Amino acid sequence: MLQYLVILLDDTSVAYCHACNPLTERNLMPLDTLKKAILFGMKENLMIQYVYPDYDLPEQYEAVLESIDNVKIWGESSAATQHAALENMDVIIYNSVPDAIATKNAVLRLPIKEFIAKQYDIAALLPHVKRLNICLTDIENFNDGQIKDYSKALGTLNAVLLNLFKSGKQPQLNILTDRLQLTEMHNCGAGVSNITVAPNGKFYLCPAFYYDERTGVSNRMNHSKPSSERNVGNLDSGLDIPNQQLLKLDHAPLCRNCDAYHCNRCIWLNQKLTWDNNTPSHQQCMLAHIERNASRDLQQLLTAAEVSAGEEIKQIDYLDPFDVKKEW
Numbered sequence: 104m105l106q107y108l109v110i111l112l113d114d115t116s117v118a119y120c121h122a123c124n125p126l127t128e129r130n131l132m133p134l135d136t137l138k139k140a141i142l143f144g145m146k147e148n149l150m151i152q153y154v155y156p157d158y159d160l161p162e163q164y165e166a167v168l169e170s171i172d173n174v175k176i177w178g179e180s181s182a183a184t185q186h187a188a189l190e191n192m193d194v195i196i197y198n199s200v201p202d203a204i205a206t207k208n209a210v211l212r213l214p215i216k217e218f219i220a221k222q223y224d225i226a227a228l229l230p231h232v233k234r235l236n237i238c239l240t241d242i243e244n245f246n247d248g249q250i251k252d253y254s255k256a257l258g259t260l261n262a263v264l265l266n267l268f269k270s271g272k273q274p275q276l277n278i279l280t281d282r283l284q285l286t287e288m289h290n291c292g293a294g295v296s297n298i299t300v301a302p303n304g305k306f307y308l309c310p311a312f313y314y315d316e317r318t319g320v321s322n323r324m325n326h327s328k329p330s331s332e333r334n335v336g337n338l339d340s341g342l343d344i345p346n347q348q349l350l351k352l353d354h355a356p357l358c359r360n361c362d363a364y365h366c367n368r369c370i371w372l373n374q375k376l377t378w379d380n381n382t383p384s385h386q387q388c389m390l391a392h393i394e395r396n397a398s399r400d401l402q403q404l405l406t407a408a409e410v411s412a413g414e415e416i417k418q419i420d421y422l423d424p425f426d427v428k429k430e431w
């Protein structure tokens with residue numbers, strides 16, 4: 104069931120997930136389109152998430168934007184973050200590791216090598232955040248030779264988390280603490296629990312699909328004609344998601360038997376790397392399982408320190424569910 108409507112206010116709105124935004128020319132969503140998007144969100148009872156560009160929007164947008172409850176996603180360099188009280192901002196996106204984070208909820212978008220290289224700087228941020236999300240921007244480049252270094256970086260963060268938890272603080276770090284709380288899949292949900300509307304008034308499964316359309320990346324999922332088209336309906340005629348069942352967990356044979364519950368299960372990466380929306384890549388599964396196992400390590404450390412740490416995460420002997428020999 105749809106719960107969230109992501110509204111990209113401009114082509115240059117900040118990228119907040121795995122895909123980088125290649126669009127550099129401003130293209131503000133017309134006010135009428137914004138009003139229609141809000142109306143759609145109201146009718147469908149969706150939580151609105153505005154994704155902001157890095158410049159101030161014209162004054163007449165303010166009243167329209169605030170006509171409905173919303174969450175705001177800003178880039179670290181956006182005009183608003185320069186003159187707002189950062190602790191009151193909803194979500195701020197960083198594309199490098201900052202010296203300090205003033206907001207309670209931040210996303211660090213980093214290539215894997217940078218995440219590993221900056222593990223101690225990231226660890227130093229943990230005492231000051233309520234929630235930190237690590238979003239890797241080059242999952243497709245992950246290779247088995249990086250398993251050890253990635254595991255070690257997670258171990259560094261675990262050591263800091265352990266001390267914080269023991270002192271009564273409980274910061275959330277998506278790749279390590281989410282799995283402690285989850286007892287079932289909690290994935291990105293693009294096209295299922297959330298949908299994106301772009302400045303052109305069309306719907307996309309997530310912003311990454313809009314970027315691909317705008318940059319002419321061939322749509323491998325469109326078997327009828329060569330095209331980069333990715334939209335799944337528009338604000339005038341409504342949502343039109345072909346084969347929506349294929350986006351769902353119960354149609355994903357590997358994922359529905361997996362217990363890396365925190366995994367994003369990124370359908371954009373799936374179609375990019377395996378040409379199939381519901382078949383994950385080796386890279387995505389490996390990373391999610393290294394994190395899952397590091398969460399298990401953290402759980403054991405917390406349990407030994409008599410800190411409650413959720414339902415037991417079992418030991419497993421694989422990193423990619425595709426390697427498990429069993430009947431699906």
Ligand code: SF4
Nearest residue numbers: 358361366383388391
């Ligand atoms: S780790 Fe792999 S199989 Fe498990 S949920 Fe993620 S993508 Fe699916």
Ligand code: SF4
Nearest residue numbers: 120291309369370371
């Ligand atoms: S499908 Fe989900 S996880 Fe993947 S890039 Fe889009 S929003 Fe992010």
